[in-house]
């Protein structure tokens with residue numbers, strides 16, 4: 140992975156970051172837009188509307204996109220509303236309430252690991268009625284990353300082995316689970332699973348991952364904007 144081009148980045152000082160009420164207000168607005176965007180994505184992949192309706196909607200969406208004016212975040216820039224590496228990631232494709240791509244998954248620490256809850260939709264479908272295998276891998280990869288962070292060792296995935304036991308249904312509340320099973324120097328071994336909320340004891344998908352904590356020099360090169 141190459142380092143982001145630092146010379147292209149605008150660095151935000153602590154003084155310019157929104158705080159308190161202002162931060163809450165901004166995050167609520169981001170969440171509201173994310174929510175409507177996810178509804179649009181869902182409507183887009185479900186619709187059977189005729190071509191003329193699709194053309195009219197396309198024009199409307201193009202006009203809306205044009206309204207998101209002003210400065211745009213560049214590669215590697217950490218949003219002002221985020222807390223990297225271990226807190227809010229407003230635009231994460233898995234947990235981000237502001238992301239049109241995210242379910243979004245709600246993450247809660249539990250005694251022996253970390254739990255993610257979400258419901259996937261038709262936009263995340265692989266086989267008809269079931270979740271795309273890549274989506275399952277994405278949910279697990281993210282939650283297993285959170286398990287490393289929670290264990291005090293933020294780390295990146297170097298290996299992820301997936302086993303798909305049974306298909307994961309869409310439109311069904313899911314329970315994802317991850318926990319650290321061992322460590323060896325900078326390596327962290329993590330296990331994860333996906334089940335339904337209704338019957339979490341049946342593992343539909345399981346995963347074993349190896350994560351590595353980059354050393355401080357590598358961390359600075361990879362994430363030059365980390366506070």
Ligand SMILES: CCCCCCCC/C=C\CCCCCCCC(=O)SCCNC(=O)CCNC(=O)[C@H](O)C(C)(C)COP(=O)(O)OP(=O)(O)OC[C@H]1O[C@@H](n2cnc3c(N)ncnc32)[C@H](O)[C@@H]1OP(=O)(O)O
Pocket residue numbers: 140224225280281282284285288293294295296297298324325326349351352353354357358362365
């Ligand atoms: C401020 C701290 C920031 C830390 C990171 C924060 C992120 C988390 C933030 C929020 C949490 C929520 C988000 C989670 C998101 C989900 C996680 C992802 O999707 S991450 C993206 C996908 N992964 C990559 O892009 C990695 C690409 N790989 C690399 O860049 C390098 O491999 C890196 C930096 C991770 C390690 O490189 P080296 O040079 O420091 O370490 P080497 O020497 O290669 O390996 C260390 C040990 O690991 C073993 N290792 C390496 N690859 C292995 C593999 N595939 N299987 C088993 N072991 C492996 C090696 O054999 C070595 O072990 P021996 O010391 O010899 O015992």
